[in-house]
Amino acid sequence: MAPESVRNALKSDPKHAVRATRTAGQRTRSRLLDEASRLFKDQGLNAVSIADIAAAADAFPSQITYYFRTKEALFVEAACRDVLHVARMAEDAAHSAPAPDDYTRALVDSVMRTDAVGFFVEAMTLTRRRPDLAPLIERTVERLHLEGSRAYAGEMQTRGWRSRRDPATSARKFWTIAVGVTLEGHAMGRSSDDLVAEMLRLLETQADAGVPSRTSLRLIDRDDRLTKSEPDSEDTP
Amino acid sequence: MAPESVRNALKSDPKHAVRATRTAGQRTRSRLLDEASRLFKDQGLNAVSIADIAAAADAFPSQITYYFRTKEALFVEAACRDVLHVARMAEDAAHSAPAPDDYTRALVDSVMRTDAVGFFVEAMTLTRRRPDLAPLIERTVERLHLEGSRAYAGEMQTRGWRSRRDPATSARKFWTIAVGVTLEGHAMGRSSDDLVAEMLRLLETQADAGVPSRTSLRLIDRDDRLTKSEPDSEDTP
Numbered sequence: 419m420a421p422e423s424v425r426n427a428l429k430s431d432p433k434h435a436v437r438a439t440r441t442a443g444q445r446t447r448s449r450l451l452d453e454a455s456r457l458f459k460d461q462g463l464n465a466v467s468i469a470d471i472a473a474a475a476d477a478f479p480s481q482i483t484y485y486f487r488t489k490e491a492l493f494v495e496a497a498c499r500d501v502l503h504v505a506r507m508a509e510d511a512a513h514s515a516p517a518p519d520d521y522t523r524a525l526v527d528s529v530m531r532t533d534a535v536g537f538f539v540e541a542m543t544l545t546r547r548r549p550d551l552a553p554l555i556e557r558t559v560e561r562l563h564l565e566g567s568r569a570y571a572g573e574m575q576t577r578g579w580r581s582r583r584d585p586a587t588s589a590r591k592f593w594t595i596a597v598g599v600t601l602e603g604h605a606m607g608r609s610s611d612d613l614v615a616e617m618l619r620l621l622e623t624q625a626d627a628g629v630p631s632r633t634s635l636r637l638i639d640r641d642d643r644l645t646k647s648e649p650d651s652e653d654t655p
Numbered sequence: 656m657a658p659e660s661v662r663n664a665l666k667s668d669p670k671h672a673v674r675a676t677r678t679a680g681q682r683t684r685s686r687l688l689d690e691a692s693r694l695f696k697d698q699g700l701n702a703v704s705i706a707d708i709a710a711a712a713d714a715f716p717s718q719i720t721y722y723f724r725t726k727e728a729l730f731v732e733a734a735c736r737d738v739l740h741v742a743r744m745a746e747d748a749a750h751s752a753p754a755p756d757d758y759t760r761a762l763v764d765s766v767m768r769t770d771a772v773g774f775f776v777e778a779m780t781l782t783r784r785r786p787d788l789a790p791l792i793e794r795t796v797e798r799l800h801l802e803g804s805r806a807y808a809g810e811m812q813t814r815g816w817r818s819r820r821d822p823a824t825s826a827r828k829f830w831t832i833a834v835g836v837t838l839e840g841h842a843m844g845r846s847s848d849d850l851v852a853e854m855l856r857l858l859e860t861q862a863d864a865g866v867p868s869r870t871s872l873r874l875i876d877r878d879d880r881l882t883k884s885e886p887d888s889e890d891t892p
Contacts, residue, residue, distance in 0.1 A: 462784055536783075542842035543780040546773075547699055555842045583859070591832075591857050598835030605779035605792045620828050622820070 447485050449475045455496040459533050463493050463544065490544060494551045497534075497541035498558040504534040505562055509569045518579050518625040523618065525592070530613045535600040542597075563589045579625045588624060595620050684722050686712045692733040696770050700730050700781065727781060731788045734771075734778035735795040741771040742799055746806045755816050755862040760855065762829070767850045772837040779834070800826045811862060818862045825861060832857050 453474040457466045468489050472479040486492040508528035515521035529535060538558075545551045566589030574581045581588060595617055603613045690711040694703045705726050709716040723729035745765035752758035766772060775795075782788045803826030811818045818825060832854055840850045 539838065540780065540783075542838050543777065545842040546777075549844055552842060552844050555839075559839060559843065587856060587859075590853075594835035594839065594853075594857055595828075595831055596835075597838055598831035598833075601776065601779050601834055601838060602792075602796060602831065605782040605789060606796065607786055607789050616827075616831075619824060620831055622824075 443485075446475075446477055446481060450477060450482060450485060450492070451496050451499055454492050455500055455537070458493055458496060459537050463490070463540070490548055491551055491554075494541045494545060494548075494554050497537040498554055500534040501538040502558060502561060502565075504529055504532050505565060509565075513573070517627055519623065521573065521579075522621060522624050526596075526614055526617050526621070529596055530600070530617055531610045535596050536604055539597055539601050539604070559593070562593050566592060574625060578628050580628075581625045582623065592621065680722075683712075683714055683718060687714060687719060687722060687729070688733050688736055691729050692737055692774070695730055695733060696774050700726070700777070727785055728788055728791075731778045731782060731785075731791050734774040735791055737771040738775040739795060739798060739802075741766055741769050742802060746802075750810070754864055756860065758810065758816075759858060759861050763833075763851055763854050763858070766833055767837070767854055768847045772833050773841055776834055776838050776841070796830070799830050803829060815865050816862045817865075819860065829858065 450471065454466075454471045457471055457474060466489075468479045468482050471489075471492070472482055482489075482492060486495060508525045511528040512521045512524035515524045542555055545555050563586065567585040570581070570588050571585040573579070574585070583591075599613055599617045599620065602608075603616065608616075687708065691703075691708045694708055694711060703726075705716045705719050708726075708729070709719055719726075719729060723732060745762045748765040749758045749761035752761045779792055782792050800823065804822040807818070807825050808822040810816070811822070820828075836850055836854045836857065839845075840853065845853075
């Protein structure tokens with residue numbers, strides 16, 4: 419399919435041809451990643467060949483080596499794309515949560531009930547013995563931390579919630595615990611309900627709504643407000 | 656070597672023979688685990704054969720299949736034994752720490768500066784596609800949590816420190832973060848200094864010495880003491 423569109427594109431003017439080729443290339447690349455992700459998650463790295471992925475994506479094996487060089491690089495890139503996608507879905511799902519605990523639960527539910535973290539864990543394991551693929555993992559982990567931190571800080575500010583730790587640490591902690599819980603849980607054949615419960619247990623309370631319920635905490639809260647001179651309008655979330 | 660000692664043992668009385676055989680068997684088993692651990696950590700699962708391990712341990716390949724059935728089962732058992740050993744070493748190293756933060760740092764240093772957690776991470780990844788090996792991982796994780804929780808609770812009580820969360824959650828959090836940080840760090844080629852720093856950042860303060868330093872916290876502390884009627888003798892750690 420891709421070679422066909424490339425040939426058609428080359429018939430028209432050169433500028434348009436370059437643009438059309440690039441678009442067709444992006445479509446092929448994206449389709450290869452989709453099919454690779456599906457096959458790898460179903461059957462694992464070793465059971466899937468480049469020929470299998472090419473056949474599933476209606477492409478030539480040479481296109482896989484052209485775009486990704488090796489099966490392992492395609493595996494890692496597909497896993498990175500999946501986990502970034504799930505992270506964005508999780509932020510959307512948590513956006514309408516009424517209180518901090520619901521927000522955390524919505525994030526954890528969205529992330530831990532997919533197979534994206536498990537796939538990413540396998541990609542990280544593979545990369546340990548393939549340092550040439552480390553930059554892909556590194557960029558992905560940085561983006562997870564950065565985007566997670568931004569989304570979290572934004573929610574705290576918009577809602578008037580008080581985070582118990584800095585947003586950067588919150589984001590790193592979220593993803594490291596997600597990775598650890600997934601690896602342990604999958605090794606022991608745990609259900610996704612168990613993974614969600616374990617992650618919520620280890621994350622603990624992330625933030626508080628405007629007014630904490632315990633008297634002793636409210637006293638500290640008042641003191642902090644005096645020094646920071648924050649408005650009192652955040653009493654109800 | 657083992658067959659020789661077995662033959663000698665069989666010459667004497669039956670009871671003694673059984674005992675001698677069992678001891679020789681345990682020694683062989685232990686030597687196989689030692690050599691397997693060393694070779695697997697150096698070269699990885701795929702690069703090491705049963706014949707390599709047998710040669711290094713001065714044993715027959717058939718002894719490996721007799722004691723462990725498969726190379727993968729030997730890999731997982733060696734990794735489980737390593738991480739349990741490192742956990743005990745870490746508890747010993749942290750035992751003399753003067754304050755809660757030093758205690759946490761000593762535990763993290765001892766655990767993250769060995770390759771035991773990395774080895775255990777690989778064993779857990781392998782087990783995901785080998786559910787027959789899951790019980791070994793499961794028992795090891797349970798022991799890490801149980802022994803960690805007991806040691807932590809014991810230290811808190813002996814020193815008069817106040818843990819910020821229940822010992823069971825502290826122990827689970829410690830190991831899950833150790834696993835997550837190790838997997839991420841190894842995938843990105845991080846140094847053990849980086850792993851230690853990241854783990855300390857994510858663990859946060861685990862416990863407080865007798866008297867917390869911040870006034871607001873001391874107020875809460877006093878309230879708690881009134882309700883629990885604890886002695887005041889723990890003022891100095």
